[in-house]
Amino acid sequence: MGAGSRAERTTTAVGGRPVLMLVVATIGFGLNFWAWSLLSPLAPALARDLGLSAFEKSLVVAVPVVVGSLGRIPIGALTDRFGGHRMFPLVSLATIVPVLFLGFAGDTSLVALLAGGFVLGIGGTVFAVGMPFVNAWFPPHRRGLANGIYGVGMGGTAVGALTTVALVDLWGTPTPFLVTAVCLAVYALIATLVLRDPPGGTTQAEPFTHRLRTALRMPVTWQASALYALAFGGYVAFSVYLPAYLESAYALAEADAASRMAGFVVVAVVMRPVGGWLSDRLGPVSVYSASMAVVAAGAVVQSFTPPLMPLGTVAFLVMATGFGLGTGAVFTLVPLLTPPERVGGVTGVVGAAGGLGGFVPPLVMGAVYGRLGSYAVGLIALAVVAAAMVGFTLTTVQRGVRAHRTPNHRDLDGRFARPTGPRFRRGGRAHHRRQYLRARRKGTPP
Numbered sequence: 001m002g003a004g005s006r007a008e009r010t011t012t013a014v015g016g017r018p019v020l021m022l023v024v025a026t027i028g029f030g031l032n033f034w035a036w037s038l039l040s041p042l043a044p045a046l047a048r049d050l051g052l053s054a055f056e057k058s059l060v061v062a063v064p065v066v067v068g069s070l071g072r073i074p075i076g077a078l079t080d081r082f083g084g085h086r087m088f089p090l091v092s093l094a095t096i097v098p099v100l101f102l103g104f105a106g107d108t109s110l111v112a113l114l115a116g117g118f119v120l121g122i123g124g125t126v127f128a129v130g131m132p133f134v135n136a137w138f139p140p141h142r143r144g145l146a147n148g149i150y151g152v153g154m155g156g157t158a159v160g161a162l163t164t165v166a167l168v169d170l171w172g173t174p175t176p177f178l179v180t181a182v183c184l185a186v187y188a189l190i191a192t193l194v195l196r197d198p199p200g201g202t203t204q205a206e207p208f209t210h211r212l213r214t215a216l217r218m219p220v221t222w223q224a225s226a227l228y229a230l231a232f233g234g235y236v237a238f239s240v241y242l243p244a245y246l247e248s249a250y251a252l253a254e255a256d257a258a259s260r261m262a263g264f265v266v267v268a269v270v271m272r273p274v275g276g277w278l279s280d281r282l283g284p285v286s287v288y289s290a291s292m293a294v295v296a297a298g299a300v301v302q303s304f305t306p307p308l309m310p311l312g313t314v315a316f317l318v319m320a321t322g323f324g325l326g327t328g329a330v331f332t333l334v335p336l337l338t339p340p341e342r343v344g345g346v347t348g349v350v351g352a353a354g355g356l357g358g359f360v361p362p363l364v365m366g367a368v369y370g371r372l373g374s375y376a377v378g379l380i381a382l383a384v385v386a387a388a389m390v391g392f393t394l395t396t397v398q399r400g401v402r403a404h405r406t407p408n409h410r411d412l413d414g415r416f417a418r419p420t421g422p423r424f425r426r427g428g429r430a431h432h433r434r435q436y437l438r439a440r441r442k443g444t445p446p
Helices: 003-015 017-036 037-048 054-070 072-082 086-105 110-137 140-171 174-194 208-215 219-250 254-282 283-301 309-339 340-372 377-403 428-442
Strands: none
Touching: 017 086, 017 110, 017 140, 017 174, 017 377, 037 054, 037 140, 054 072, 054 110, 054 340, 072 086, 072 208, 072 309, 072 340, 086 110, 086 174, 110 309, 110 340, 140 219, 140 254, 140 309, 140 377, 174 208, 208 219, 208 340, 219 254, 219 283, 219 309, 219 340, 219 377, 254 283, 254 309, 254 340, 283 309, 309 340, 309 377, 309 428, 340 377
């Protein structure tokens, strides 16, 4: 019996529990991402207080991003081994330590900031915990939407951007760190009491190195990593660099630029579950290709630095929409092409690629602007990469998807395979679709 059938039976047997697991996991994702992003809003003030150079300020912001991205590889493998119900509270409790250190002692020197930021990267690894956990609770035809809803937790970075500076202004530097630490502690307790792996779920006893090697040998790992490096990396890059871009290109005030960045983040976060939902119906290949075509179009328009209202704003929101849809599509593709017991390991590698994909573009954009005094070249490069990724998706990724088709179930690219059994020799695709939907309503394979 396949993993999809087991997930169907689990969902039926436990009623609404998958929804509860999804909600608790999403809250944990958001809280840990909130903690992960605490240093970014405070970087300008910290740079002024400590006399940091531009490079040192960038380093303070970048260290948690890099550690949180690379750390997803071992955390994903550990989730395969020990289960998400254990890893969520463990990661949340571990993140409290650097949060409190940074709030009460970490702002005294550059070394303290870098040390605290390094350990703070643990919060960014939580993404690799939730993906295999959520996948295990939902059947294949619902995983796209479920993963997309879980991905809303990345909006925790927007919470940090909107609240951190305000809390510091009201009650001092330790306040946002203390509030976040309390929230993480309460969440860790709730997660310990509430979260459970699905009935019939199994954990893997293989050594970490073996699981990692297995994940790295799978074609889907590298394909999805490339797709996610652009989709999620683009989201991360703009969420980090957009305020600086708007201040330089449009002479916006710091507060105005930050609020517009928050709008970009909100659109991308909202569109992520939409991308998963559409991928469940149209197929992840179609959705991802369309989303990157949208990103390419928006980048070309913005490369001319049009007036911010309305054309520039529309271009950025179009790109946010494309990045959000694309991230939802990638993590509909991963569980469809990956054995259930390998989802955590693959997710860790893919998540790391996405985080690192967001680390490089700000450096490129800053270097290009410093040399040419214009962001046009960087935006055109984004458009070219997005267009190339559309071609890669429609060729290489599509071939991998077709290799995983089954004759009696929905194709992974959103279409139905040609009927091969005697029950489906007459009537063609329409007849097959009716038979499939009838069997799906009954809860049995056609």
